Amino acid sequence: MDERKRESIVAYLRRRMVEFGINPEDVATSIAADQERLRAVRFRDASGNTWDGKGAPPQWVVQATSAGQSLEHFAIDGASNRDAGKRTGADWRNDPFAGTRLATARTEGV
Template identity: 85%
Template sequence: MDERKRESIVAYLRRRMAEFAIEPEDIATSIAADQARLREVRFRDASGNTWDGKGAPPQWVVQATSAGQSLEHFAIDGGSTRDPGKRTGAEWRNDPFAGTRLATVRREEIEATRAGTGR
């Protein structure tokens, strides 16, 4: 972003803050409250929906549990430092398809191509 565009956005934000009587401390307080709320999250789905486990469950929890999914599936480990948006490697030792045709089709195709049979 170039400097003029940045300055224009900052000026716009300052005008809007003055218009609504918003102080920088108000924004800092709001950000701190959002961060505290995110720390309280106990359940998260693959889409990023969250729930703190208090009050009525949100629609995504109701739908998932109605479909037979356990609530524990969505539990967040409080001590986890893993970024929820970052994918991790697969744990192949726990692969339920290990040793079946589903697990070996791709390997067989690669080996056939290397051997020149080109299936």
């Protein structure tokens, strides 16, 4: 990006921050809080359950590892931008029952 374009964007952002009453300290505090929150969560399952890797593992980790799943399967990579508190749909890409009767069996009323 050339210097003039960069300065133009910075000036625009400063005007908008003044317009909305945002201080640079507010932005820095918000970024620091987001980074701390992302550092705290190290493992997440497809249902959105999280664990920071400290202390006793929660029940969902115990159940998954007892069933043979590796803890690394749940490790959050740096590219993940999911909200830790937001529950999402299940991730079926690594379903161990795919293609078996368990995956295709239907229950009544569902």
